[in-house]
Amino acid sequence: MTATRSVLAAQATDFPRWYQDVIAKAELAENGPVRGTMVIRPYGYGIWELLQQAMDRRIKAAGAENAYFPLLIPESYLQREAEHVEGFSPELAVVTHAGGKQLEEPAVIRPTSETIIGEYLAKWVQSYRDLPLLLNQWANVVRWELRPRVFLRTTEFLWQEGHTAHATAAEARAYAIKILQEVYREIMVGHLAIPVVVGRKTRRERFAGAVNTMTLEGMTGDGKALQLGTSHELGQNFARAFDIGYLSAEGRREHAWTTSWGTSTRMLGGLIMIHGDDAGLRIPPLAAPTQVVVLAVRDETLEAAHRIATDLRAAGVRVQVDTRTDQPFGRRAVGWELKGVPIRIEVGPRDLESGVATVVRRLRLSDKAPVELATLTSTVAEALAADQAWLLDQAAARQSARTTPVATVEEALEATDWVTIPYDAVGEEGEDRLAEAGLTVRCLQRPDGTLPTEDDERGLIAYVARAY
């Protein structure tokens, strides 16, 4: 098995290379022909579909409705919000020709949809009765990336982007926080088993056009940070640029307050980098398209393998049967480990005679155990629940062990993993110094770990790290 495992670079030796190897060997994705684009293969897309369903349910529970806005945005729309156009201009893909002719006004492929959705919010919001207006869309966006990396930073990616309009700043803020805490945080922790640090960005790291950006940051296996989702208070910036106004109950014309928030296929990159090990992927059971693979060791155990699978499916488990009895057993077993399937059940002839099958859990590979066929379903259900919790615990333990409190920028510059540091000791000048060394302030928290608002200026704690 060692030989086959060496198809992957070791994490400790070359983490980025390991990441690329896993993506290729587990058949998650490939590079597309246009630079920086990606092809998401069925196994990777299956993980995305489950994640999307879980996220979509929570977004709807938070009151937002799905809609769909066009891919192509008139170039002039982006220019209406000064910071927004400055932030996104370098990344735009521009359609200049269509239908065999040069276009009168070039159209950009959406890098995000604040502008085009702003145009329609302005039409749909007339009175305070129309507020809040809560929209979400599942879409592809294009941002020209200089240093692309599959899932983490691709020229095209898939995401959901929420856009809402509210009557007051307080309501807009409360909703942006609700999405962050009740939708995003719950999905990261509950579905992906990823512990996250939740905070707000510094001015330097804000979304272009926002008055406040809040974020969730996870720690990768090599001790770096990965931004997994953001939620923005946009103040009245876009409401003024697109004239999103309403008549208040008192009959006054007011500008609305808007928010936007997004999570993307980057979460798949997080899943890989945060849970993977030298044997490959480890997928939390709730996020796994295949939770259990039943591996028929020989032809004569195929029927029993199918019977076990049928029982498990009836219990609501997502099961696949590996019928490739003409291929070497070891290679098949290692292949499933590489793909991170939480549980493998090996059905061999001798085991069957004793009324058992061998259960191997991806999290405890050395721990093969014979389980009586009669109790297989309950054993599997318990193992899936336990392993979901265990992955979260492991990631949380690592994050805690590899986060060091420091007092000065000098100490932060010397650290290898994450540090926490009083933000008053950093400041915008300190951020510049960190940036020169490839470090960023990932987010700010209050000393008690809670989320500061945009008004909290002093006494905050900064998380500083290298980031993907």
Next chain:
Amino acid sequence: MTATRSVLAAQATDFPRWYQDVIAKAELAENGPVRGTMVIRPYGYGIWELLQQAMDRRIKAAGAENAYFPLLIPESYLQREAEHVEGFSPELAVVTHAGGKQLEEPAVIRPTSETIIGEYLAKWVQSYRDLPLLLNQWANVVRWELRPRVFLRTTEFLWQEGHTAHATAAEARAYAIKILQEVYREIMVGHLAIPVVVGRKTRRERFAGAVNTMTLEGMTGDGKALQLGTSHELGQNFARAFDIGYLSAEGRREHAWTTSWGTSTRMLGGLIMIHGDDAGLRIPPLAAPTQVVVLAVRDETLEAAHRIATDLRAAGVRVQVDTRTDQPFGRRAVGWELKGVPIRIEVGPRDLESGVATVVRRLRLSDKAPVELATLTSTVAEALAADQAWLLDQAAARQSARTTPVATVEEALEATDWVTIPYDAVGEEGEDRLAEAGLTVRCLQRPDGTLPTEDDERGLIAYVARAY
């Protein structure tokens, strides 16, 4: 109520105008800012989501897996298949600049993905053991439309496109037919309540690059035809262009046989045009995001309205409560009729005293009936099932009544709705004459109504109609 209904043009007077009015007033969609694009509003998107889920389940049951391929395709890919590039070139949107620079090779926005998927099928298919390879993707595509119409023909639309590779022509054909009959036809008839004529296209109407295109055609309220989905046998055209080859069991290198098949947001246009009436939309219950609206007539019946909704939801019905007691009752009622919600339950104070609520079915607006609260749930369940069937019956009766068999092209030219005519009496020359009069051969069937293969040349029946 008459006054409010007149927000819609009458179908008999101006069907295209009625169509536009319904889309606007029922808040299904709007035009986008770039010519020919559309914004799908939450109500329209809700119908799409349900349709998508139903279609996705059937596609998966047919063995295909979802994946995702890039939006941007190198221009050179399209040029590899001669007919394909000729067919699609006039409709392409081209990205010439990105990331602030002119691109070395322009990229086109996918108008369909045979070429880019072909490139990857070539990598993934090596041996006969890799076949069949069955893929599907949900995506947006862009085709520059000269005469756009919301849902029916838009510059950008949403769709699913399936792409498969097989070892033999017979297997490819069988799968293309399976998708047509077991996925598409079942969804049109079973979910959308749309009766369809299933046949193959003439050479003139084939997909660019296909050796055979099969289609499903529905009849709109004004007696025209609407193509609702297509399934193509691509022969070895794309396999040769992209070198999709495999080593056979006998050790010979062979080209694969491929298929592609698609359905799109155009189905929403079909739903509107096929089922709508002068009062607005009529949505088949299985396809309706809101199957029942419970309308509280006054404030004092709000609680009862919510209680009724809770009971219905517990029975699996999709329910919305209309709490807008400050707005005129008539306008609210007509609004729900316009949106095509299958059942409206009016909860008024006097009714409540008698232990009843008034049930109004969208298909029988004049037929208001008091229903005892205790039997409401079962009454609603029966009505939903009956109305799903009734919409299909109505559409089928119209299609049958407005299809006339004729013997000559001259007679076909005089007809107002659909005609059937022996294709031997038409031929390619006759098709040209029909085309001059704005008529097309929608599809060919065998005399017994079954699907001809690409080899059936003589003795076929042609459906001829004007089409959207």
